[in-house]
Amino acid sequence: MAVLGENRYGKAESRVVRIVRDTPRHEIVDLNVSSSLRGDFDAAHVSGDQAAVLPTDTQKNTAFAYAKLHGVSSPEDYALALASRLLEAAPAAAAAEVRVEQYAWDRLGQHAFARRGGDVRTCEVTVSRSGASVVSGLKDLVVLKSTGSEFKGFLVDEFTTLAETDDRILATSLVARWRHDTTDVDWNASFDDVREVLLSTFATTYSRALQETLYLMGSAVVDTMPGIAEISFSAPNKHHFLVDFSGFEVDGLTNDGEVFIAADRPYGLIECTVLRDAPA
Numbered sequence: 001m002a003v004l005g006e007n008r009y010g011k012a013e014s015r016v017v018r019i020v021r022d023t024p025r026h027e028i029v030d031l032n033v034s035s036s037l038r039g040d041f042d043a044a045h046v047s048g049d050q051a052a053v054l055p056t057d058t059q060k061n062t063a064f065a066y067a068k069l070h071g072v073s074s075p076e077d078y079a080l081a082l083a084s085r086l087l088e089a090a091p092a093a094a095a096a097e098v099r100v101e102q103y104a105w106d107r108l109g110q111h112a113f114a115r116r117g118g119d120v121r122t123c124e125v126t127v128s129r130s131g132a133s134v135v136s137g138l139k140d141l142v143v144l145k146s147t148g149s150e151f152k153g154f155l156v157d158e159f160t161t162l163a164e165t166d167d168r169i170l171a172t173s174l175v176a177r178w179r180h181d182t183t184d185v186d187w188n189a190s191f192d193d194v195r196e197v198l199l200s201t202f203a204t205t206y207s208r209a210l211q212e213t214l215y216l217m218g219s220a221v222v223d224t225m226p227g228i229a230e231i232s233f234s235a236p237n238k239h240h241f242l243v244d245f246s247g248f249e250v251d252g253l254t255n256d257g258e259v260f261i262a263a264d265r266p267y268g269l270i271e272c273t274v275l276r277d278a279p280a
């Protein structure tokens with residue numbers, strides 16, 4: 001005779017992004033939230049009876065709703081509120097556990113941010129009989145605009161379901177590589193300057209597509225840095241989907257660009273090279 005031992009169940013790794021946008025200076029809270037319930041869930045396992053089971057889908061929905069309803073002043077305060085709610089909503093549970101990871105962002109502007117501590121500096125050098133080529137770069141530079149980004153007017157066919165938007169989150173994990181046309185360069189200062197031009201352009205320009213933003217960033221580099229002949233980008237469009245609260249029976253719960261699910265895949269991958277125009 002088999003007997004059921006310890007068990008628990010829940011939803012792991014909901015990527016909850018909360019934007020506080022009451023003023024033009026937005027705040028971002030970026031969380032990875034996992035919840036689980038343990039208690040008397042024997043019937044679900046032993047006889048297939050789900051009457052006591054608060055679905056993991058509901059646990060996930062509650063995690064997103066609570067990012068708005070309760071807010072996230074700290075991961076601990078939010079986790080306490082969410083766990084208390086889940087315990088209350090599932091009478092068979094003896095305990096609800098909520099685990100939260102919070103990703104830190106540094107401010108670039110009123111509504112632009114860079115993930116803290118992320119990016120890696122790169123270089124690729126070739127020395128041949130005819131000279132040296134130096135390509136400097138960076139990767140894993142994660143940046144996000146919480147407004148000032150639209151995507152509309154695109155080609156539509158019978159498989160298109162994407163809605164046009166005037167206001168979305170734009171985020172990417174940037175890979176950039178730029179070619180110098182000289183080796184007479186203060187490499188460290190040059191790197192810092194390019195990184196700063198990339199970030200400030202991202203933060204201060206309106207985006208009609210990630211394509212346009214990359215072009216603007218690249219143009220700013222080749223226009224202001226005389227020794228740089230071209231720059232290439234590979235930029236995943238890290239999609240943030242507005243969570244649909246309309247199906248929840250909670251009075252007054254709206255989502256006005258405040259709570260997003262950060263999807264990891266699939267992702268758009270936008271790549272381009274921007275070159276300095278040859279002198280006439």
Ligand SMILES: O=c1[nH]c(=O)c2[nH]c(=O)[nH]c2[nH]1
Pocket residue numbers: 151162208209210211237268
């Ligand atoms: O900035 C974007 N560029 C695209 O080409 C694209 N395609 C898509 O579905 N969303 C977006 N966003």
